[in-house]
Amino acid sequence: MSESSSPRVVHSDPAARRALVETFEAKAGGSKPDAILSVDNITRSFGGITAVDVEHLEVERGIITALIGPNGAGKSTFFNLITGFDKPTSAGKGAQWSFEGKSLGKTSPSKVAQAGMVRTFQLTKALNRMTVLDNMMLGATGQAGENLLKAWIKPLWSAQEREVEAKAKDLLQRFKLLEKKDDYAGSLSGGQRKLLEMARALMTDPTMIMLDEPMAGVNPALTQSLLGHIQSLRDEGMTVLFVEHDMHMVRHISDWVVVMAEGKIVAEGTADVVMSNPAVIDAYLGAHHDADLGDDALLTDETMAQLATEVQKEESAHE
């Protein structure tokens, strides 16, 4: 469970949120009025390739920040580094990052989760062979799932099992997965798996959730539901940082956008401003010429309403 005791800052009013982000420095590594995460001098090299080279980054509390960038920009490696799943090459040479003011530089992934920062994981083969409910129970340990044995023998398992199970069921209910609790995770649709990844991460009561491509493999009917869940986490006071390739979603849902290219943070700003920045367009077009920066009106209110109707229809068909 999260050890964090900081009060949540709720930014659920869109106009107030827009006014807030307008006070941010719209530049790479710009300072934020209430940064929950602050990162300095993190580099990670693989052989001769520098995958991550972040001088400074601040993530504001209580809003949705998107981390975007072309393939190979270093986004996943950066996620791994700050959540303790990988170690920076610059460890001991000036690398430092803190969450809620506490240094996380030498912290293991489960300690990072206990501090209140969790990341979602795509379901691995092992997790696919477990039921939906068991996946949730394992999520309570803050483990990625790779280290199953260690997770299973944690004392938490026996001592608090019933409480944990009740919480798992509440979350499954919220994400409309309760009926699937005894199904194998591997049997879920792409969108349901994304919901499970999110629900699983919430088992540790995080203050900040980091979503890795929440829309990958999700059909349009579930898109609206997923977006709604992410927005309601923010509206309840959670900080959301997500990596996503779908620029329509980035435009629709982000309060703030951070752009990475070749390991560095190259721009920050609101979605519209960032996506019309020539340096950002160059970074994308340099990587793929058919890059879709989501610059059309696909996600209009009308389209979203239509998707919501489709979801409702699908849900009533299942009931």
Ligand SMILES: Nc1ncnc2c1ncn2[C@@H]1O[C@H](COP(=O)(O)OP(=O)(O)OP(=O)(O)O)[C@@H](O)[C@H]1O
């Ligand atoms: N374990 C590894 N061993 C060697 N090179 C790696 C490793 N992990 C990442 N890289 C390299 O580091 C760079 C950044 O990769 P990373 O996966 O972090 O980028 P990304 O922005 O998440 O890309 P994508 O959007 O395609 O997922 C790439 O050049 C990649 O090939």
